[in-house]
Amino acid sequence: MKRPFFWLFIGTALSGCYAHPARFSSAPPVRQIKDNALIQRPKVHRLHDAVELPDVYLRRPLVNQLRATAIARALDRNAYDELPSSSWFQPRPLDLDIFHQLTTVKGRPQGDLKILSVSLRHREMVLEDARQVRYILLVDPNQFPHSWSAAGIIAPRLAQAVGYHARETHLWRFDANRFAEPDLKRNAEIFLRRFDGKPVLATAYPGYDLGPTHMSTRRPGDKNDWFSPIDRRSLRALPLLALWLGLRSVGPKHTRDYFIGTPRNGYLRHYIDRLEHSLSLRSPRFVRERVDAVGDVSGNLLKNLWTLGLASRPPSVPGAYDDRLKGFSPRLNPTSYRMGRPYEPADFLRAEDAYWITKRMMRIPRGLIDHFIQESGITDHALRDQLAQTLEARRAILARHWFARVSPMEFVSLGEHLVLADNALVWSLANDYSTRYQVSFLDAEGVRLRPDTQLFPKHDSVTIPMPNAPGDYLIVRIQSQRGNHSPPPPAEFHFRLIHRTLKLVGIQH
Amino acid sequence: MAKLPSFRPCARLLALSILLANPAVRAQDDDARERESAGSTTVTAEEPEQVSGVEREPRGPFDTGRTVADWFLLIPRGAVELGFIATGTAAGLMEDEQVVPRVHDLFNPRSGQISVFPTLFMETGTDLNAGGRMIARSGPLATSVRVGYGGVRSLVAESRVRYHAAHWLPEVFTLESFHAATSGVSFLGLGQDPANDPRNHFLGSARKGLYDVRQERYIFSYGVRPIEHGEFLLSSSLNQRHLSNGAGTDRMRAVFELRDYDDALRVSRIVYSEASLRYDTRRTRGGPSPGYLAEVYAGYGGELGKTQSTRFAKTGGRLASFTRFGRTAGVLSPKIVVDTISPVGDTNVPFILLPSQSDFRGFNNRRDYVSLVGSLDYRWALARFFAARLFADIATVAPNTRELTLNGLRYAGGVGVDIFSRSTPLGSIATSFSPEGMRLLLRIGLAPTFGDRQHK
Known part of the structure; x- marks a missing residue:
């Protein structure tokens, strides 16, 4: 073993021969x-x-x-x-x-209302109603009613x-008389006076606000967060x-x-x-960020790098x-x-x-x-x-x-034939006359059970004759082809023999 | 009351037939069909492993090769990850690198936070310095502690307490302490061309001398922002330095004649007070933002505890414009920086106090009583909070302003990329090229000079 990299290469190349498809359990799908x-x-x-x-x-x-x-x-x-x-x-x-x-769980604000915070700049108010449900109110810009709301x-x-x-969001007519607080801050007074009677968007807080969702890691302290965000x-x-x-x-x-x-x-x-x-x-927040920072930069990063930024427009400060x-x-x-x-x-x-x-x-x-x-x-x-x-x-x-980047097939029924719907045809996103399917039948280890067949759609679905003795695990692999475009990866439908009947146990697109 | 015949079943049948005619609704019944086919009702997963229903993951012909390649990439990947370990969150304090925050920053403090932020600095000819900065804020009071370690030759510790107030104008009071120990610092001698400068007396051939320095510094400063873009700063500092001879054949006393610098290689305690004015119209100091910058300062200092004590005055300033380059996202910024120091009376100024040209991005190893650095930067945004720069610098030093000429200018040019927040530079990597060689600068985290409110 004087040449470890050589043997590592040989081992890696040989292990490439050992490929197999996924295998699903016989349990019904988790809902x-x-x-x-x-x-x-x-x-x-x-x-x-x-x-x-x-x-x-x-x-x-x-x-x-x-x-x-x-x-x-x-x-x-x-x-x-x-x-x-x-x-x-x-x-x-x-x-x-x-x-x-x-x-619809919380509904609109009810009973007497209490102001928690006000932002005149963002035309927002956070309040609490008689049930102690929090809402954030957002008022449309004067010149564009029915925009944000x-x-x-x-x-x-x-x-x-x-x-x-x-x-949960609701349209709500802002009623200043429902705020029964004796000592209002100046901003709150202005907000009540300025927007009384106007339609506002009322967004209910579903619970205690814990801030933005972690985007790279699971949230610390939450054992229910099973999977990484990625x-x-x-x-x-x-x-x-x-x-x-x-x-x-x-x-x-x-x-x-x-x-x-x-x-x-x-x-x-x-x-x-x-x-x-x-x-x-x-949004007004968006506009503010664009003023404070360098702003949005148009164009591709690499293109901006090679063109010294000369191809991209300057960050503009839009009119509000x-x-x-x-x-x-x-x-x-x-x-x-x-x-x-x-x-x-x-x-x-x-x-x-x-x-x-x-x-x-x-x-x-x-x-x-x-x-x-x-x-x-x-x-x-x-x-x-x-x-x-x-x-x-x-x-x-x-x-x-x-x-067009997957084989968009969905399971419809299984009897003597397997019927699959082609979602691209269901929603008229492709033509049935230019569509054909390459169908393979594999066992659990990925070994072909019979030669591949080519089938054509009937309306928006395809009917596939099933093998007579499929064994206890069968994979139907189907690849859609439209015209002369290169075919996307195939979809796989996995079946298992359960109580002498083939049951669908898994789908992979 | 007689019960009326119900038409609900008929209506349902009619609705169902309409729905079936609509392909969009047909597709939404896929789930129901799938459930029927598997004969399942609602199945609940109690464990993450149950969700996908996969007993065995698929394996492609290239998967082993990819895994092996991934092992080989583990070390470089781990090195990058280590460099970026963010052990906490950084606070809004860092967004106020403007000495006196603007009004809207004052009204938007992020209180009650303690944050830790990693720092990493490296440049050619020095050791990698890794460390961290902890920042805590409570109401108007903020504290910052920084520690950096670059091996036994380089150790930095710094703490800072800041109090801001906004009774009438935005004001800031800051107390800073700083400790650094660095070994093997090089000194080429005085002047633009030390080898031929008659003020330097070399023992043998001209070469650089090495010294060690340990310093403690305390700064108290007050800043006020009387107008939107203008700041006025007053500061006073006590600086104790202990310079000692370096090790090896290139130690100071082996390179220079004793009379030149022997007086500098000792413990000195300098008190220095400074006033400065800055006018900066840029919206952000982080990104390529158009505007103008003008800054002037003047200060006076003296040594404690000696009859023949050193006394000196410092003056200087910088002027820069940041101009949008045509209709693009690029900003062109010429800048000129002048620093001077003058002895007051018949005293000597230790070489360590002479301007060190830290704005020059080539090898900034020239010192003299007057320093001039000019630069031209072109910065352009690559993406939001991410920018590249091309730069060219010139630098010269002279014994006094009358002898300041453009002959023998040193120059450097280079490229770099920066990352920044809304108002603060957060990291950069740059390479500069000059006749003396290539210099690499890497910085992650806040600049080492963050919190440094006096001109050095």
Whole structure:
């Protein structure tokens, strides 16, 4: 063994011969994660530029470049490649009544109200109602009524329809007479006088605010936080949700943890936050940051480096609130989500994660989108239609892009034949006449049981004849091919023989 | 009351048929179909391992090779990780590197925090200095403690207490203490060209001499910001230095004649007071931000405990403009820095007090009574909070202002990248090139001069 590197190379090359597919257990897929065991309230997490910025701009790119292993699949998905219910994600029925029942818990502020803080600059007030429920009120800019408030109604509901937790929001007419405090501070007095009778967006606090969700590590002091943020599909795919909803930038400040329960007994729930500045609206906070710091820098980092910054525009200081909902464009580049600053889980986005979230976006019926827009208080019918069409167009662009990067097949039924639906055809994102499928049958070790077959879709699904004696573990591997495009990775459907019947036990896209 | 016939089943059937006609809604029933196929009801995971349902992870033909490569990369990856270990969070104090914070900073304190922040400094010809800074803040009071270790040859400890008030104008009171011990510091002699300067008397051929220094310094300062961009600072310091002969054949007494510097190689206690004015219109000192900077200072100092004590006056200033380069995100900034020191009366000024040209990014190893450094920087933003720079510096020193000429200028140029927060530089890596060689500068964390409120 005088040449250790030679033998290491030989060993590595030989071990490459030992490849096998995943193997699923016969247990039914997990639909719920029990991550709400009672714990003590953890410490509040704050973001500090001095720590975060060197980390996101220097350490993380360097460390990630020094990793040779492939990005692992998300760990919070179940055997059917879906996300179970958890404190991070809650798939909800898209029936309007049930959806409303599940998402409306606190309602509007009730009884006498107490002011906790006021920011005239941000047009915000934090208050507590008679039930000791906290709300944050946000008033639209004078020149653009139904802007932040409309986005604050529509976007959180759409995020909830996808399955995320988002804070409950309501339109509410601000009533200064309900504040019965004798000694008001000057800012509070001005706020009451200036905005009395105006419609405001009331966002309920679901619990005790623990600050932004950790984006690189599990939260200390929370034993329910099972997976690292970079291994969570819901966080990896977040920029795509932001892209659909027209959130100008997404970053760690857009995810927030709330503690539900008493300080000694409770659990965390993880929310998507600050969605009132979506639908391409700007926020006053955003404007302030752009003034204080160097501001947004357009263009690619490497391009900026080689061109000495001469190709990029200077950071502009926009006029305050110069956007309106009409500017929400149906055109977007499906890969160019812009980050407020690098968001670590997004670095680990895999195609199947993107497929998963675009699929969930596409499942939201147009009727539900229309209803959310109607709830936002927008009275202009043309604007309502435009918003709904824009949301549909944007999700279709995203879905078309990401559905082409996986084999978007879903299980329909299994009898003598296996029937799979092709989601690209279901939502008319591809043509059935240019689509064909390469189907393989494998055993648990990845050995082909019979020669591959080529099949064609019928409408939006494909029917696959199953082998007569498949053994106790069967993998059906199917790869969609559209026209002359290079085929995406195949989808795998894993079956096990349970009580002499083949049962679906796992799906991998 | 008679019960009315219910139409609900019919309505449900109608709704179902409408829903089935809609492909979007068909797809949302996938979950239900999947559940039926597996014959499962709601299954709850009690452990993280149960969630994915995978008994055995897939293995590709290249996975072993990737794993082996990953092992080889473990050490460089670990080295990078170690360099960036952030053992805590840094506080808002660091965002106030402007000596006197602006009004909005005063009204937005982050109270009750204790933060620890790693620091790492390295430059060519010196040891790597690693350490940490702890910052605590409670209301208007903030404290900072810094420790840096660069081996037995270099040790730095610094503490600082700051109190800010905003009764009428933003004001800051600061008390700082500083201890440093450094060995093997080099001194080339006086002047721009020490080898040919008649004030230097070398024993044998001209070469650098080495000395060790240990110093303790205490500074009390008061700052006020009377206008948005202007600060006025008053400070007074007590500085005790113990200079001793270095080790080896290049020790000071082996390089220079005894009469030149023997008086400097002893313990000295200097009291120095300074007033300075600064006008800085930049929104941020961290990023490439347009604006102007003008600063002047004047101070007077003397030695304690000697009849023939050293007395000196310092004056200087800097002038810089930061101009947006066309319609791009780049900022062009010419800067000129002048520092002078003059003996008062018939006294000598120890060479250690002479201006050391710390603004020069080449090898800043020239000392004399007057120093001039000019620079031209082009900084451009690569991304938010991340910028690159090209720079060129010139430097010269002279015995007095009349003899200050542009002949024999030293020059250096280089490139670097910086990372910064909204108002504070947080780290940088730069390389400068000059006829004397290449100099590498690496800094992670706050600048070593953070909290240094007097001109050296």
